[in-house]
């Protein structure tokens with residue numbers, strides 16, 4: 001089930017999309033991966049100045065000339081500076097010169113139509129998505145300039161309206177959603193990931209990334225850490241049969257991304273250009289790993305669930321939502337500690353004896369979600385939605401009980417693979433500290449106090465149908481308040497524990 005993918009590990013530059021496509025094909029003889037639809041990825045200090053030649057090539061491949069074309073420039077209302085100039089103005093001017101008098105460039109600003117900034121900046125909700133879709137209808141090409149949200153909106157808007165050629169100018173290194181074929185949207189107050197499309201070209205402009213608010217890159221570093229925990233959750237889900245999509249190639253691609261991380265990451269907060277470049281490349285290649293894997297599970301496990309629970313809490317109370325990557329970084333330490341707990345307990349008890357402890361109860365699922373999330377709203381809608389999804393997972397686990405027992409009976413061989421997919425919690429914790437980014441729940445903005453952190457970690461697996469290590473710990477009776485506390489204590493340096 002798990003074999004080495006050497007040609008991926010040998011890739012000198014994983015942002016060379018053509019070479020990457022070939023290496024992925026090599027490792028995927030049965031064509032299980034989603035084909036990589038991204039044509040070009042440029043990560044360079046002057047990448048945004050390449051919009052015109054890249055767009056021209058893209059249109060030429062479709063037999064369309066850029067001169068005379070109708071181009072929509074999709075942006076939000078946040079000012080973005082590049083080397084002291086307005087980046088959006090510069091991109092618009094370059095496009096106008098290129099399309100000439102017979103063409104047209106329309107700048108469309110996606111705004112938060114609710115005029116309510118209490119829950120943070122622009123969100124990709126249905127109002128924003130449909131407005132953007134109307135704006136790009138009939139365009140020969142679309143260029144988006146901005147961060148993760150505007151990119152996600154551009155991908156959805158064009159996918160709904162005939163997939164016009166799409167060039168993305170990436171201006172921040174905070175998330176990895178620029179280079180994949182899905183979008184994070186807000187539906188009924190809850191963030192979810194939906195299929196959208198690959199951008200044709202992504203231009204990661206390092207000059208702009210370096211000038212973005214420092215908390216963006218700090219969050220980007222936190223986001224990276226999920227690659228040291230989530231692949232193990234993904235593999236566990238494959239073992240139990242709840243998600244059969246596990247594939248070695250995206251995991252090997254992540255191993256390439258992880259090279260040298262400890263050396264360059266302290267430079268992120270110091271604002272070193274090499275660190276911004278390494279971070280932007282790493283996030284962009286992670287996006288590709290997500291896209292080709294056919295889902296988000298490769299990079300989204302316990303650490304993401306904890307972040308989503310915090311978002312749900314903040315949104316329900318109309319409080320500002322924290323930066324996703326920063327939350328993921330802190331929670332990844334807890335996720336790694338949950339794996340350590342499982343490895344330790346199963347080594348003590350033995351898989352076969354542990355199997356006798358298995359307890360899965362789909363009938364209790366909804367009530368457990370009501371207990372965990374019922375306080376968040378008046379009508380219990382959030383608890384009901386989570387309950388529906390958690391119940392599905394519990395029912396699937398109950399159906400596959402024999403398979404789960406078989407996994408536990410051969411635990412030693414599975415543990416070896418799983419251990420190779422997760423890094424020690426202490427290493428992740430020290431990585432956050434060395435990088436100078438949020439390293440505890442209290443460090444997050446808004447700050448998450450001990451009670452809220454405890455609740456988010458304890459309840460994370462109740463939120464969705466995705467199987468994670470906490471589901472297995474819980475089924476084995478090893479997710480009591482004491483065990484949650486133990487995993488949270490992994491965030492404290494050892495000296496402090498003495």
Ligand SMILES: [Zn+2]
Pocket residue numbers: 223304324325328
């Ligand atoms: Zn993420």
